[in-house]
Amino acid sequence: MSSAVACASDTIAAIATPPGTGGIAIIRVSGPSARQVAGRVFRPARQQRSEEPSQGHRPKWRAKLGGVFDSNGQFVDEAIMLSMLAPASYTREDVVELSCHGGPVVARAVLQAVLDAGARHASPGEFTRRAFLNGRIDLGQAEAVLQVISARTDRARRSASAFLSGQSGSIVSESREAVVQLMTRIEASLDFPEDDIPQIEVIEIGETARRIAMDLYGAASEVYRGRILWEGASVAIVGRPNVGKSRLLNALLREERAIVSDWPGTTRDTVSEVANIRGIPIQLIDTAGMREPTDAVERIGVERAKGALADANIALAVVDGSMLLSEYDQAIVAITPEDRTIVVVNKSDLAAAFDDGDLRCHVGNRRMLRVSALAGSGIDQLEAEIEALAMAREGHFDDGARSFGTRIADCLRRSAAALDDAARASSDGVPADMLSIDLRAALDALGEITGETAREDVVERIFEQFCIGK
Ligand SMILES: Nc1nc2c(ncn2[C@@H]2O[C@H](COP(=O)(O)OP(=O)(O)OP(=O)(O)O)[C@@H](O)[C@H]2O)c(=O)[nH]1
Numbered sequence: 001m002s003s004a005v006a007c008a009s010d011t012i013a014a015i016a017t018p019p020g021t022g023g024i025a026i027i028r029v030s031g032p033s034a035r036q037v038a039g040r041v042f043r044p045a046r047q048q049r050s051e052e053p054s055q056g057h058r059p060k061w062r063a064k065l066g067g068v069f070d071s072n073g074q075f076v077d078e079a080i081m082l083s084m085l086a087p088a089s090y091t092r093e094d095v096v097e098l099s100c101h102g103g104p105v106v107a108r109a110v111l112q113a114v115l116d117a118g119a120r121h122a123s124p125g126e127f128t129r130r131a132f133l134n135g136r137i138d139l140g141q142a143e144a145v146l147q148v149i150s151a152r153t154d155r156a157r158r159s160a161s162a163f164l165s166g167q168s169g170s171i172v173s174e175s176r177e178a179v180v181q182l183m184t185r186i187e188a189s190l191d192f193p194e195d196d197i198p199q200i201e202v203i204e205i206g207e208t209a210r211r212i213a214m215d216l217y218g219a220a221s222e223v224y225r226g227r228i229l230w231e232g233a234s235v236a237i238v239g240r241p242n243v244g245k246s247r248l249l250n251a252l253l254r255e256e257r258a259i260v261s262d263w264p265g266t267t268r269d270t271v272s273e274v275a276n277i278r279g280i281p282i283q284l285i286d287t288a289g290m291r292e293p294t295d296a297v298e299r300i301g302v303e304r305a306k307g308a309l310a311d312a313n314i315a316l317a318v319v320d321g322s323m324l325l326s327e328y329d330q331a332i333v334a335i336t337p338e339d340r341t342i343v344v345v346n347k348s349d350l351a352a353a354f355d356d357g358d359l360r361c362h363v364g365n366r367r368m369l370r371v372s373a374l375a376g377s378g379i380d381q382l383e384a385e386i387e388a389l390a391m392a393r394e395g396h397f398d399d400g401a402r403s404f405g406t407r408i409a410d411c412l413r414r415s416a417a418a419l420d421d422a423a424r425a426s427s428d429g430v431p432a433d434m435l436s437i438d439l440r441a442a443l444d445a446l447g448e449i450t451g452e453t454a455r456e457d458v459v460e461r462i463f464e465q466f467c468i469g470k
Pocket residue numbers: 239240241242243244245246247248259260261262263264265266267268287288289290346347348349350371372373374375
């Protein structure tokens with residue numbers, strides 16, 4: 001095995017398929033005694049013609065039909081046993097998968113038989129963690145696995161799959177290679193201290209470092225923008241009663257989710273639903289129309305609308321384009337944040353009561369758009385505007401490990417900054433060996449992406465997010 005990290009010593013097991021009823025359920029076992037454990041619970045339906053295949057002809061994978069038996073020898077279920085020998089498996093350990101009938105009770109009974117036969121119940125993400133420890137995937141790819149699983153839109157899934165297949169990851173390996181070459185040039189000169197590196201070469205090293213830094217900054221921005229596909233954004237729809245907020249929500253969702261009526265005050269509590277807007281999971285929050293509340297329930301609804309506005313990443317301030325703007329319309333627009341609000345002038349299918357110029361003075365720097373939630377016109381453009389605001393959103397994350405993109409983008413940026421320092425030092429005439437310190441820092445930051453130099457708690461937090469059985 002190529003990995004520097006030794007295999008975990010115990011054997012783990014878990015149900016790998018989701019809970020519930022389905023065609024099949026898979027119980028996955030991984031570790032040095034996976035085959036012994038499986039041997040204790042599984043009896044093939046038909047004995048192999050030759051029990052021990054001859055040396056040199058040991059297939060890496062093998063499937064057998066048979067039965068699973070518990071520790072009392074009681075038949076549990078029919079199953080297919082798929083054996084994958086190390087290192088030709090997901091974890092690079094011996095892995096056995098038992099595919100039984102897909103019911104939650106039967107799957108648990110098979111798992112119990114496997115645990116009674118000597119396996120330990122796996123913790124969340126432990127299989128993928130072993131794949132990482134055994135060098136089959138790097139940390140960035142482990143995060144991409146997580147992103148593939150939790151992708152809520154196809155665009156998010158595709159961006160994670162690209163990382164998994166190494167397309168985006170290649171910038172990391174190429175940059176590392178280039179930085180290592182620079183360090184080699186410097187170190188070679190240290191062996192011959194009497195011939196210092198000529199200043200011209202120091203400057204050249206600095207220029208190369210700056211070029212790599214530019215590439216890394218570019219990659220960081222790309223990854224950072226991509227994280228929104230996974231993380232998503234929230235959009236609060238606010239406005240006076242009857243301007244068409246609920247109909248707008250339905251138009252964006254393309255389904256009749258919220259109740260629409262010509263009775264002002266229809267929506268009394270917030271209604272929230274996730275829409276796929278240009279591949280971004282967008283949580284839309286329809287709110288109660290804001291006005292002087294006529295009863296206690298409405299008062300609560302209006303308070304919640306204000307809360308939704310404060311919490312959301314983006315606001316849609318809806319006004320009715322067929323009526324003159326009221327003081328309330330103006331007041332509502334005024335409480336929305338200028339840099340992340342779109343003023344939506346709805347009911348464009350009706351005669352306009354004011355032109356864009358009249359509105360401009362109330363809108364400030366907010367984006368502005370005419371739509372008809374009823375006829376569907378302008379909705380495509382509204383989606384484009386929401387996408388643009390979502391992509392521009394700077395993240396507010398509790399910790400770097402929570403978001404796939406944020407952690408990687410942060411490592412790329414730190415690496416780029418260290419290379420920039422090296423470039424600056426070289427043009428200031430700093431001796432070549434001093435540059436090594438910055439180059440080393442750049443390498444370490446890149447190593448955090450793949451996991452070689454990542455802190456244990458960062459690694460821990462990434463795998464904690466996986467489900468059991470993955
Ligand atoms: N002509 C026209 N009517 C619309 C349009 N959008 C909404 N309406 C109508 O306006 C009325 C109010 O729509 P809603 O979506 O319920 O309005 P709301 O802003 O959610 O109102 P509250 O929930 O009371 O705050 C309904 O009769 C809708 O059919 C539009 O684009 N054009």
